[in-house]
Amino acid sequence: MASTAIASSRGSKIEVTLPNKQARLLAVACSGAASMLNKVSYPMAEMELRGFGKSRVEVDRFDLASYMSDFDAGIRQTKMKNSVLLGYSHGGYFTTMYALRNPSKVSALVLIEPALFTERAELEHRAVLAEKGDGVGAIKAMLRYVDRETGLDEDRSAAEAKKITDHAQSSVTIAQELRIRAENPISERELGELKMPVLLIGGTESRVADMVIRAASCIPYASVSWVRGAGHLDLLYKPGNAKFHDRIAAVINGFMATLA
Template sequence: MSRLSVNGVDLYYEERGEGIPILGVHGTPSSAVMWADAAEELALHGRCIIYDRRGFHRSAPPAPFATLDLVDHVDDAAGVLAALHAGPAVVIGRSTGGLIAIELARRFPDKVKALVLLEPALFTIDPEADAWARSLRLRVLERSAGQPGLAAETVIRESLGDATWESLPEDLREMFAGTGHAVLAEINGHGMDLSEDALELDEDKLEGIRRPTLIVSAEESPEACRLVNARLSGALPFTRTVLVTGGHIINPAHPAVLDFVDGIAASKDAWA
């Protein structure tokens, strides 16, 4: 079990492979546990680093955080790369992790070689998606009042459907339930996808993210996710898009992602 002290917090991380750095940023609610199989495959294409974000699973402190802000997660991602001397990296972000990846590329462009966005949770970019996220936020707060352990379950049931939650093995349900405090801390924090003041990026700010970007959508995901991806594909300057089968929990080691990573590794300038 490897750990790093970054920005005053103790983070669990795993590292495997060699070559171009690849940083995986998990969603909410989640953990690097959900990336274990993908990390094995990604490690055949580069130096793969995955970690539990602050407050989540093996990076949860003894006393839960009251709030978690987007700036915390972005600074931590930058700190992980710096501590491991691993930048610039191909940053793969799924859902909330994609939101963090976007802001990492905007604030720390020197640490990002390319982006892989697996339905990033930048819901404010589209009015319908924003309304969907704000409704989800209220439902999570209502149903988890006094019961933090229900927060993660509610997010999954409300956004991905009851069948998705019920299909999870018991150990994963327990892991997700344990992230409830972190889920609520993000909702009560600033800049996160379900925060009251979620991050807003206009076209000028997105235009400034001049890194090659793969945007991945899934056929069975919530409509809000596809709306976000459609907007991003028109706003980010160097993008390619792909539609894959399945739902929102997109495989970070999908063949389209591996092909993209290999292309970046082979490129001398990576469009930068």
């Protein structure tokens, strides 16, 4: 049975869910990835980003270095000697940033439509909404950006946004995350410095599939897998889409086998 540990970091307590065997993957900000990707053959730990789930922020302000410290704390809990990090969407941004800053600590990356190239103006727009206390509005803006079908349907958008904000500590922590991402973009030149194997996964029907294409053109040791018919939210966020999750699990299993 999985167990939950709380790791101390810079101004935060980080929630890490550990499998009953030695972890081979650490999924970041995936909110239930292990249960959705239950056909991944390799034991998977999960780490919630600060301000989400039981990863509580204990300070008024934090910065990018705080997130990097969180990764160190989370990886220590897993006891992985060669960390393979899995990040989806905004989690993909932070896992990539950690790998760039700590290349000796990361042996490989699995990036599922990582939010690497979101325009600064878009991130700042969402941050302003969250700073005004409208965390739901900030998430609805994100949904319009990544999934128009959901984002432009008021009822569906409101329901999805509420699920996410209910999982968040506060609008303030959402706003700070968005500001940090806006102020610390990852350039194509920096992506070219990644020397570890990288698996990029995208959906053929995703509005932000171009992020996968663009990242693949920059990362030297990248392989790409496309999930036919999947939109951005289908790839990991919607737990009912088993057909997509089975496909993703199979691709991850194949990638992990090459790392042995």
